[in-house]
Amino acid sequence: MNDFGFYCLTAALLVSLYAFLVSILAGKKVNPILAQSGENAIISSFVLVALASASLISLLIQSDFNNEYVASYTSLDLPRAYKITAFWGGQTGSLLFWTLILTVFSTIVVFQNQTKNRELMAYVCAVLASVELFFLSVLTFVAPPFATLGAQRPADGSGLNPLLQNYWMVIHPPHLYLGFVGFTVPFAFGLAALISNNLNPVWIKTTRRWTLVAWLFLTAGIFMGAHWAYLELGWGGYWAWDPVENASFMPWLFGTAFLHSVMIQEKKGMLKVWNLVLIVMTFEMCMFGTFLTRSGVVSSVHSFAQSNIGSFFVTFIGLSLAISLYFLFRRLQTRQLDPEQRLTAFFSRESSFLFNNLLFLGIAFAIFWGTVFPIVSEAVRGVKVSVSLPFFNNVTLPLAFALLVLTGVCPLIAWRKASVKNFKRNFLYPLIAGILAIPVVMAWGVRGLVPVAFFCACAFVFATVVWEFWKGARARQAAKLENEQPEPFYHAVYMLATTNKRRYGGFIIHVGVVIVFVGIIASSFFRTEQDFVLKPGETGKLKSYTFTYKSFGQRRQENKDIALARVDLFKNGKKLATMRPEKHFHFKGEQPQTEVDILSQFDEDFYIVLVGWDDADAATFKIYINPMVSWIWFGGFVIALGTLFVMVPNRQRRALARTMRQVERHAA
């Protein structure tokens, strides 16, 4: 099985090399037969990589410790589900997983474009094949998943990191990878448009759904990662600006900027160069993110390895960036990328989108700088430094605030030039709502300029969305009434949203963003934490909660011992729950792992950590009261729903496409 996987992978390397070369040739010679051959090679590389992945999974299930990867990341006592998910739990496995997703996506692209975008496809295949080629080279020469231990074969493996043995950790990396890899598709089309000199916005339109899918997975992956950190790392928070967290957030920022600025190109024919730059940067950031996670160049809670794949990644990122920029500069000279219209007014939708982009990129650059500064400092000055949370918080907070306000402004401000009348029509009531929010949140006990300002902005953005739905639905009702077909309000809202899914789905996403912001601000500014040392029977008190340490317990599971404390939790004298914070002692792990217990409520989370215990029965607890954390998860859910809503095909458009196809068939 091991040899089989190795041969499949080697064959895949050769096939993707063939796909790369033949696709370039097909593009140069405009030869459809060569292009077809390149596409077939892409499909074959998918089959080969899938077979290699299947063999690695079967080795993992069989616990064949002759395989170095299996021995390093699993053990006999590991539950079977985690044996399978160890496929993406370690260094080489996750790179293979990356490659697998890439070949799947490439194959789908090939099938989607059998009869369309033929002028682009040869170079699209060349770009996709080059990325495949890169990953397969890494898997062949630097990080082979089928390396064997031979005589060193251990009786038992070293086991999967206990922190990774968690449901969220099982589903979180695949989401991130689907997002990372997904952005390769629009990148391939963008670069193909540049190389083949087909600079009409077809590359954007045809990859719109790919971009959305990639964005959705990346977004979901980031939320899941935050959720995992909250449950598993036991420090009471969900985001620490860790290099690997930043690694997923930077491509997200670029991708989000791209999603917004393509609208300007589609509607106005502006920002053509900018969009190409953005998609190139999004792709490079995805590669950089994989590099950060996988190279161990920055020590981090989540990064898994220290290895020499770093230089490969740096070379690939540099090379792909240089090639993209080279073609971009060449095409700039032909003036095909010149804007069809000029920006004229400061108060206009065009310029508000420009600022939206500026802010997204500003945040991304600040995070990039903070993440790489320790590396640069050590390399240049020989001084080790760490850039900590305050840097990231201080920089992102004002930018995020401006971005939040723009979330309300961008979609409603008039194109070309906004008049005072337009302002009043769209923003007067939302502005009043934002101002009214001040006394409301103050009455709630919120103090401090920053949180009050953020809550105001949230109220303002939410009000703009409600107001927009209201105005639209009323206008629709009025029009229907004129035609003597009265329509109930809820139906008007439904029809309004479904006839322009892109616009109204966007509003749903923005509402999700507002909910997330409320949760982040509340939980960051108003969290309470305290340590307690309690003996059994003793009671502690924090805010409106009282809690009694009842007893200490122990139990054993197949791969670990568990120590737990039972703590009865009361609020205002009423019993809420029995909390069971635990400490897990994995037989394979080197140190105990904290399992927190959380009572998650609508308004706040009660978060309890069993820190330790001494010989005199006294246990130490750390307790956090985190306001509105559940809003973050709920907001993430709303964002996902909104994105799905945008992606649902339009009924009319689908019907139209069907008729077109029938017409074509008749004509043929």
Place this chain on the structure above:
Amino acid sequence: MGKGRFKLIVAAAIVVAGISYLMISGISQTTVYYYKLSELMARPSANTDSVRVSGKVVSGSIKKDSRTMTVDFVMADNNVRIPVRYTGIIPDTFKDDSEVVLEGKLDAERTSFEAHTLLAKCPSKYESQFTSETGREHQKKYGIQSDFRSISR
């Protein structure tokens, strides 16, 4: 160039300048320098208000008070020694001879250290079980960092 366009460029320049300012001032204000104890003591000019320093726990020097969650011990590195006081949750890996990384403040006379963060790794963690050290190597970091999470504030 129209008036609107001019305003736009000015506004964009202001935004870019603001972002640059935030980045540059942020780095200089919040960067924490990382030294070995001997390096720190050899650099009289180093900023000692917020510094991260590594060394070893001197055997037998640990004095714990679990009620107040305070621990006093002596840290050593290359024949340089300094008494340390730390208040907070003590990680399980903190023992005699552990490697520790402290974050905190060196007092003005440079004779004692007040730590607000303590990370520790056992000496045993440097031995790996077998040759595949990639995963191992990282587990060390991993565990230490997660401890760091649970005790930093």
